[in-house]
Amino acid sequence: MSKNHLYKTRVTWTGNKGSGTMDYRSYDRDYMISIDGKIDIPGSSDSIFLGDKSKYNxxxxxxxxxxxxxxxxxxxxxxxxxxxxxxxxxxxxxxxxxxxxxxxxxxxxxxxxxxxxxxxxxxxxxxxxxxxxxxxxxxxxxxxxxxxxxxxxxxxxx
Missing domain, CATH: 3.30.300.20 (K homology (KH) domain)
Structure with missing residues (x-):
């Protein structure tokens, strides 16, 4: 008999620099991964895709x-x-x-x-x-x- 396990996560974009995604360079690729009861994980895209290389991608x-x-x-x-x-x-x-x-x-x-x-x-x-x-x-x-x-x-x- 198989069992199903449900997982939930929230990913929130935090890279709006004031003008949203007006053009390709007008926003940061930063986001926050959140799961209830756990420490948040800051993320971004890889630096080759204009992300923050200090954050997990x-x-x-x-x-x-x-x-x-x-x-x-x-x-x-x-x-x-x-x-x-x-x-x-x-x-x-x-x-x-x-x-x-x-x-x-x-x-x-x-x-x-x-x-x-x-x-x-x-x-x-x-x-x-x-x-x-x-x-x-x-x-x-x-x-x-x-x-x-x-x-x-x-x-x-x-």
């Missing part, structure tokens, strides 16, 4: 969503399989293609998790659980492009 957030969803599933699967994770870091990379009309799409994302586990006897299992985490990840399952994994796993007692 939609592309950043998509990449972070894939990486964090994978990590959370991986940690869950490790816990279930008695693989003790001591440390987990990922430096994910995404490739987006922009076409002539200005539209575009992500072509791929590669995750580069660096994982430290407690026991070297679990290195092989810890490696294999990345594939399982990808199968389980809600975000990866919602996308129509490849998510690759190039994990580096070390044992604390190696």
């Amino acid at each position: 939609p592309e950043d957030l998509l990449l972070a969503s894939v990486s964090s969803c994978h990590m959370l599933w991986y940690l869950h699967l490790c816990s279930k399989n008695e693989v003790v994770v001591i440390e987990y870091k990922d430096e994910a990379v995404g490739m987006m293609e922009e076409v002539e009309d200005g539209s575009g799409k992500f072509k791929e994302i590669t995750l580069f998790p660096k994982v430290i586990i407690a026991d070297k006897a679990h290195l092989s299992l810890a490696q294999s659980l990345h594939k399982e985490a990808n199968k389980m990840c809600f975000i990866a399952n919602s996308l129509n492009f490849p998510i690759e994994h190039k994990p580096e796993i070390k044992a604390e007692n190696a």
Whole structure:
């Protein structure tokens, strides 16, 4: 039996400099992401699209969503399989293609998790659980492009 989970968010444009979208350069691309009971996240478009490079952009957030969803599933699967994770870091990379009309799409994302586990006897299992985490990840399952994994796993007692 499947279950549905509803999520709600508010995105509010904060970039009106007084004349709205009168022309392409008359407004900022800034916005605020708000979810009841959570800290607001200031966002903007990527700086190559006239956004504020100090703020998160939609592309950043998509990449972070894939990486964090994978990590959370991986940690869950490790816990279930008695693989003790001591440390987990990922430096994910995404490739987006922009076409002539200005539209575009992500072509791929590669995750580069660096994982430290407690026991070297679990290195092989810890490696294999990345594939399982990808199968389980809600975000990866919602996308129509490849998510690759190039994990580096070390044992604390190696």
